[in-house]
Amino acid sequence: MNGFSTGEEDSRGAADQICCLVDEGERCSRPAGNASYSKKIQKTVTQRRLKLNLDNMARHIYICDYHKQVIQCARSKQQQQQRRRKDSEEDSGETDNDLPEVDLFQLQVGTLRRYKRHFKVSTRPGLNKAQLADTLMKHFKTIQVVEKEALSFFFYTVKTNANKLDQKNGLSSEAT
Template identity: 55%
Template sequence: MAAAEDVRSSSSSNHGQTCCLIDDGDQCRRSAGNASYSKRIQKNVQQRRLKLNINHGVRHIYICEYHKAMIQNSRNGKRKRKDSEMDADSPDLDFDHPELDFVQMPVNTLRRYKRHYKLQTRPGLSKTQLAEMVSRHFKTIHVVEKEVLTFFIYMAKSHKSRFDSKHDASS
């Protein structure tokens, strides 16, 4: 019975657990998220010479959102190319917004996104390449937050969308 509870608690959002990392000699006290500190990520941290180590005293490998963003930003900084269309106003450089991890989405969802927005790609992209391309496009979409929130609240309260009413009117 206790093992089933452990599985349920570890598969949820790791409430009550702190980050498993030691940052420059100090144990991180932030709440752990769903991102894990895998061997591959440990290797990237070593290559980027980040002062992060795992605390072997904890029984999990989950890291906080702060360290997840730090690791992702160090990795993204190395991948920028001269011919990219990024400038100072790019959403990539805006650290106030959380980074979405498109790699965790199913390939079919990424392909549907690509098809919906008619994105041009070369054939045979891997899932990681497709996710990176979708991520770059997603960051370029301009959103009027007030309009989106108003529409969301309307949909939540009425349990239908404005598209339903257009469909009903044509019937």
């Protein structure tokens, strides 16, 4: 090409284009937006068995905002189902899914080993950090905590500038 536009499609703006999808056998007549029908989106449509196809007569791959929303909703539902499936595979004993997730992988290996030793969690020898964090996360989710007691103890510790580890080592808050 010499860099000049020769096609009718090239001279039109995006506002003049209509959606390139065929929805349940009928070509969509909504105006196309700036979202394109990529391979990733095509994969989502296939996996979710949406009745959407690319019109072979379309000279572009832009889809309307309506279909963009439909595909995004299908994708988010798929991700939620995958998360639920993953959670159900783990027998964690957790009853409330609204609890915040704690990422034990962010801790140092020494801290993870200290946690393992403190709670006497049995694992096979030679685990790497990721495997150890995963095993300890399963244990962590099974721990029952009395929230009122834990908060009261936390406030007391902060107010008295005390630390349970300092008391265990024979140090008092006056020594620090």
